Amino acid sequence: MANQNLDILFNPKNIALIGASANPSKWGYLILLNILKGNYRGLIHPINPKEKTILGIQCYPTINDIPGSVDVAMITTPAKVVPPLIDECGKKGVPFIIVVTSDFSETGHEGAKLEREVVARAKKYGIRIVGPNTMGIFSAKPTLHALMPPVMPLHGPVSMFSQSGNVGVQMLAWGFDEGVGFEKFVSSGNEGDLNCVDYVEYFGQDKDTKVILAYLEGIDPDIRFKASIKEVSKKKPIFVFKGGRTNVGGKAAASHSGSMAGESRIFKGALRQAGMLEVLTSQALMDCAKTFSHYPLPKGNRIGILTRGGGWGVITADSCEENDLVVPPLPDELIKKYDKILPKYWSRGNPVDMVAAIANDPFLECLEILANWDGIDAILALGAAERGFKFPHDPGVKEPKELVDTLHSILQFIESKKNDRSNTLEGIRSLVDSSGKPIIMVSIGTDASHKSYLEEYGIVSFPTPERAVRVLTQMCNYQKFLNSRE
């Protein structure tokens, strides 16, 4: 496949920043700051004829003055001086230029003309262009944060290209909250030269990328995006979040990235056939990235549900059925097993409702029975990590001594339970590994613990059963697509 040479773009040994500035309210300053603060492993050369150093780093008047070679030049100057700078880069032998500068095709005919001029000059020298009108790139291996906003993503196996810089970088920042790590990212901007085909093919053959995300507003019908999706989807999942699906959204997209309205239905139909996994909300894009990068795919769509509370089991079963997932009945042999360890009023069915119990918690034991049952392909485990006791202390209230003593012993009890919980969480992860089935945890509430379940235990966990079901549906869809290709 082509474009293996984007390796240099994402792993440059040295970068020139043309338009570097000593003024903190300029992008040429903030990008340099991000690169430095991100501890970039290569060399960064600010280009500015008026400064000797910026942020302690030696400046050069022009790119030609840099003693060694340059793998990537990044340009933040005004648009009209970009064409001659392309020539300078060409003479220096720079293979990639990231044109951050805006005021090109996104702003009208004049800008479009200038953009064609820039791309044509670059072509003469064999230079490939990212952008123009891009927010930059990120790459985990060289810890390269060549981005306008000061975002420092976590590292992980997810790579993304985005036709909106803002949507892209906010996904990186949001990933930080969710524990979702990124490998490579590019804000593809106006795609004057390098476009979504190049990025999807490159991420497709990149061994460090396991999951591909894309935010798209429009696709040039002449480029072979569908063929690339078809090829890459066989190897790894590609999630596409399409902006401009409706008339009014399409109009907004036209003024934003210049994409064409009304193409949405054709776009979707073709790409779905090719194996693209479409997501319809920003949250779904994040949730899929998280789950697909940590869990094996289910072999089919039969779901086992384990719950501590009947109502949540009902809600989860509804959500499964509404998404064409099957919640099969338990065979007698499993019911007998559960009869031995659960209180007499357990549900005797799937969902397996353990019925609230304070002590002697057989959660992991119940989960193991379900995981080893060959009648299901995936598990939704509700309430594995129960909330701690939350007794806010009101210093204005005098409490009886016995109550204070009791609370003290309860706190000790909770402390001792932490080990149990840790054992449960470790147990769940090893059941994922031994059974090869995804076990998605649901723990109601939006506190920060979901991130720690992922980072400390490798467990995918969501605050609502509906989000867990939605991601499981995507997993089943992708497995079905893979099966159809065999």
Place this chain on the structure above:
Amino acid sequence: MANQNLDILFNPKNIALIGASANPSKWGYLILLNILKGNYRGLIHPINPKEKTILGIQCYPTINDIPGSVDVAMITTPAKVVPPLIDECGKKGVPFIIVVTSDFSETGHEGAKLEREVVARAKKYGIRIVGPNTMGIFSAKPTLHALMPPVMPLHGPVSMFSQSGNVGVQMLAWGFDEGVGFEKFVSSGNEGDLNCVDYVEYFGQDKDTKVILAYLEGIDPDIRFKASIKEVSKKKPIFVFKGGRTNVGGKAAASHSGSMAGESRIFKGALRQAGMLEVLTSQALMDCAKTFSHYPLPKGNRIGILTRGGGWGVITADSCEENDLVVPPLPDELIKKYDKILPKYWSRGNPVDMVAAIANDPFLECLEILANWDGIDAILALGAAERGFKFPHDPGVKEPKELVDTLHSILQFIESKKNDRSNTLEGIRSLVDSSGKPIIMVSIGTDASHKSYLEEYGIVSFPTPERAVRVLTQMCNYQKFLNSRE
């Protein structure tokens, strides 16, 4: 309207806990602990013939031994001794009994028979029963946490009844994470006597309740629930989350709360006509509670969108159109106003895309123009509260002195910006009040800040535009229902 007398149930001056226990693994202990730790303003009397005190509180052998009157008795004993206890309570003149005990109609014919017996005996004395098989009640005014799990909800104008105790109490706990406060809550259990009609009517006329939530699995077709919904919906919104919507969910509900499968469609159709607001996910229930308890309703469905990033504007516009909300074009007069304060490449349309700018942030000014425009009824404001700079410090990396100095001055800059942000947030809230239009903020990411926006500034904020749109759709639906009643 009837059932004003539930006032005593939710505002008891004294409670007897029959089945109180000194054993920390018994519900009769944990409920007492919750009541004490919640700083209940009335008197609580544990009933236990074998103990002199529990948790420092004097015990009585029987309810008859309590010197004063008893407003509410709570029973946690085994099922078979409940009937004679009802007689004891009847002789004492107790008006309400909360039967926590399970093993009644939810477990089969025998249990159902016992439940009928309990209800019949209570009726003889004019006692009203909550449950059986309930997790208890919560009430903000007397700070009464008569609940099995140790949940301490925030106080606010939302009241809820839930046919699943677990779903209900987890909503209370989740509300804590989201800043959503509750006024009254009841886990309605098997609804052997008091049922959803009683609760919806009581909450309907309760002046401290602004928003009603309900989790329902089944409704007895003989009771006049529809009529109650119709009456109460005129005054305040009632959100219903229905469990058992599907065959498999319905089967799970049947084994859980004994509700009938297959009734779901009829149920929904009738209740929608009566003004019920149906939500389809647990997250939507929480989001509606949050928004309706803090914001005025929009007068119509015309939405203004303000954004800092074009892509998010596109995504939001798509989501509006997909939910039948209108995103009207800007009139020339507004375009002229924005031309004066925005960079030349702003979108010149709705969504108003301010285009990324580092300094001189006119966010509030732009929002005010939109809020004062009579062409829209509500606003979605994206990116008002931008993320702070997140530069994780790596102590293993030696940084150039100039970089360290710069970061120091940037941190000072951020500190100075906090005031700006605080001004912006205060400005948004006063625009909500002055314009009477809901301005829902979207701030991408799942960090804890959404709670503080609500608690500190009274601003409703969501981590994704799609969730903001979903709740706005419900607001428009409810306003439309109210208009149709006039």
